[in-house]
Amino acid sequence: MNVFTIRDIENLCGIKAHTLRVWEQRYQLHTPKRKASNHRLYDDEDLKYLLRIAFLYHNGHKISRLARLPEEEICRLALKVPLAGGADDIFINHLIEAALDFDQELFDRVLHNIILHMGLEKAVPQVIYPFLHKIGLLWLTGNVVPAQEHFASTLIIKKLLVSINGLENPPMPQPGGRLILLFTPQGELHEIPLLYMRYLLKKNGQPAIYFGRDIDLESLCHYCGEKSITHLYFHLITRLQRDEPSLYLKKLQEYFPTQQIVISGKIGLTFPDQDPLVRILKSFEELQAFAKGQ
Numbered sequence: 001m002n003v004f005t006i007r008d009i010e011n012l013c014g015i016k017a018h019t020l021r022v023w024e025q026r027y028q029l030h031t032p033k034r035k036a037s038n039h040r041l042y043d044d045e046d047l048k049y050l051l052r053i054a055f056l057y058h059n060g061h062k063i064s065r066l067a068r069l070p071e072e073e074i075c076r077l078a079l080k081v082p083l084a085g086g087a088d089d090i091f092i093n094h095l096i097e098a099a100l101d102f103d104q105e106l107f108d109r110v111l112h113n114i115i116l117h118m119g120l121e122k123a124v125p126q127v128i129y130p131f132l133h134k135i136g137l138l139w140l141t142g143n144v145v146p147a148q149e150h151f152a153s154t155l156i157i158k159k160l161l162v163s164i165n166g167l168e169n170p171p172m173p174q175p176g177g178r179l180i181l182l183f184t185p186q187g188e189l190h191e192i193p194l195l196y197m198r199y200l201l202k203k204n205g206q207p208a209i210y211f212g213r214d215i216d217l218e219s220l221c222h223y224c225g226e227k228s229i230t231h232l233y234f235h236l237i238t239r240l241q242r243d244e245p246s247l248y249l250k251k252l253q254e255y256f257p258t259q260q261i262v263i264s265g266k267i268g269l270t271f272p273d274q275d276p277l278v279r280i281l282k283s284f285e286e287l288q289a290f291a292k293g294q
Contacts, residue, residue: 006032029067055090099149107155111159112159120163121203135149170205178230179229181223183233185214186216188236189214201291249261
């Protein structure tokens, strides 16, 4: 059983700890367990319940009414919220519930419905990335074991691979045309953003080579010596173990002085982009533009 503090609940539900305390005192909303020090404690079932409460509250339901409803009615109301206004939150919450319970059937079904409802292009930045961020918060606070994060990531990767394989292969690049090498640097193991870019490029008919994750500079040099690579693309979330990000970029520029280096991701935003051969993709729109060859 996972155990959460009120601060964990605040981060995951988007409701301030002070507000949660007020709701508990004023409306007797879900009185939590207490430690010997009198600090509040929440378990998996508490989190699931409060995620639904927060979702309904953010979609216009009054907390005074929600506090009086049984849990079965809370579940029923959450399913009745029109998806156009609040699909993202309810989908994210369903994925969290499925991941906490290692429920593969539920996770696959929810993920399928997300993609069916939104399309993969929107589903990844609007639902999958926020979900992974929340799972990451749970992992950092010791409330999710690595197996649960791995469970969710593996199922998402499987869905991305199926979607990529379902697209037609782009034409071979013409002489002088662009050819993009996709990779993550050594020490960066997050593969989902890389697969997402692979999907966008393939959908837009852009030739690209998927080189994989955790790639050392020597391997990059060897491959680029054999192929006419015009762009090196990577997505960076992790602070690299061996090099600071800025030093890594400097090494790339030294090894590949003629290729354009294209970077996205949270850590990637810290890179300088004054160099015309360095392009920082700072938004979903910029990712799309690059994938379309713009």
